[in-house]
Amino acid sequence: MAFPAQIRIPATYMRGGTSKGVFFRLEDLPPACQVPGAARDALFMRVIGSPDPYAAHIDGMGGATSSTSKCVILSKSRRDGHDVDYLYGQVSIDKAFVDWSGNCGNLSTAAGAFAIHAGLVDPTRIPDNGVCVVRIWQANIGKTIIAHVPVTDGQVQETGDFELDGVTFPAAEIVLEFVDPSDDDGEGASMFPTGNLLDQLEVPGIGRLSATMISAGIPTVFVNAADIGYSGTELREDINNDPDALARLEAIRVAGALRMGLISDPAEALTRQHTPKIAFVAPPQGYQASSGRQIQAADTDLLVRALSMGKLHHAMMGTCAVAIGTAAAIPGTLVNLAAGGGERSSVVFGHPSGTLRVGAEARQQDGQWQVTRAIMSRSARILMEGWVRVPPSE
Known part of the structure; x- marks a missing residue:
């Protein structure tokens, strides 16, 4: 034949x-x-x-x-x-x-x-x-x-x-500028799809969690590392070798997707693995990166671990970095609070492979938050x- x-x-x-x-x-x-x-x-x-x-x-x-x-x-x-x-x-x-x-x-x-x-x-x-x-x-x-x-x-x-x-x-x-990276409609309403900087998210099998849900760069659900039993210093193997941990994090992601209006039924999440992202944040502390380099607490403003397609990312997705920088610039979000609160135009966050700086220009207009651009360097x-x-x- x-x-x-x-x-x-x-x-x-x-x-x-x-x-x-x-x-x-x-x-x-x-x-x-x-x-x-x-x-x-x-x-x-x-x-x-x-x-x-x-x-x-x-x-x-x-x-x-x-x-x-x-x-x-x-x-x-x-x-x-x-x-x-x-x-x-x-x-x-x-x-x-x-x-x-x-x-x-x-x-x-x-x-x-x-x-x-x-x-x-x-x-x-x-x-x-x-x-x-x-x-x-x-x-x-x-x-x-x-x-x-x-x-x-x-x-x-x-x-x-x-x-x-x-x-x-x-x-x-190569310097990247993400212009008007939020999903807002010109009035800033949908950058936070629920209308809130901070929500209480009901997750089946886990219970109620504080969450910041933002659509900037990419729709992302942020939760506190401590609230789900983590320190924020975890490396890829700590999460990806634990099927129960992955299942819990996926449950949080699905609950967030429903609240953000990205899906109407949990089954839809199976065909929408790329968005939203799920990330957990923590205040600065020292840890050893996957390269073996020691990251000091003073090297970062906060720690972030994020999952992509159901697995902990080895570093950080660029679009999620935009979400991190944007949320960090807005007082009252979980990301901002993990970084110490207050107004800021940039943050350095720790991820499994090391650190990354991202900047964002955010402002409040007519009671709504808007972000005009986010900036980072890559190669x-x-x-x-x-x-x-x-x-x-x-």
Whole structure:
């Protein structure tokens, strides 16, 4: 019996921040995959190697973690004032679906660099030497991201001395601005979907928990580490090797998703694993990061641990960092209180791999909180480029 040959599609494998993903230009995808739908989802699952009951992604480009099961599509923007449209798909590891409900802040860094690499930015806007300002339309959530990408001799500069905890080697620094990152409607109401900075969340099997639920960067449910039996110094293995802990944290996430109006039934959470995120916060204290480096209490303003796709993240998702910075800037949230309270324009938080600084500009207008932008530094580089090969769809 004869079997058809694999098809090959131009693709670039990139690291952005503490994530990796397969990047495509929209025009390079097969025609059926250039529009949303089953064909596109099937292609991306096959590229990554999902669904994989072995949770290893041996037969695909994924790395069997939430940080490495990602695909990105970029195209020249059709929106005024933007260079590129950026669409992000989080591919489930063990289930047959792609979650399009949110953004990846880490890969937003790589999106800016890839836009230049792929010829999607007007050459007249790219300096010979300096910084190219890439204006990105994040199509999943309908927001603007501005990437300040260093350029040398007209090409993206990828090497440098900027160090990012959670990434092994230094690289060139890319500054990201998340413009108007909240989901508000212009009146600030829906940045806090319940209308409150602090809520009491009833969680089946756990009871009542204090929670801050915010939609900035990405919808996130924050709870106090101490309220769920943690210190905030936990590393990935402490949580991910404990099925009961993962189940409890998922129950909190589902309860938060219901209160935030993101789902109407708990069963829907199975097909919305990417959002909302669940994170727990604690005041500063010393701990040993996963790299072995000792983090002192004085090195941070607070500690945060966050889960992505059902597992504790090895560092911090970029979009969740936006939520952390935004919530920290607003007095009265659990994040702000863990950082000591008061008004602040930036925080340094401790995560399993080390520390990260994020800034946010928040203000109160007509009794409602608004955030105008959040800023952080990341890095990105191409790991491999050429073609990805997949068997033709049946």
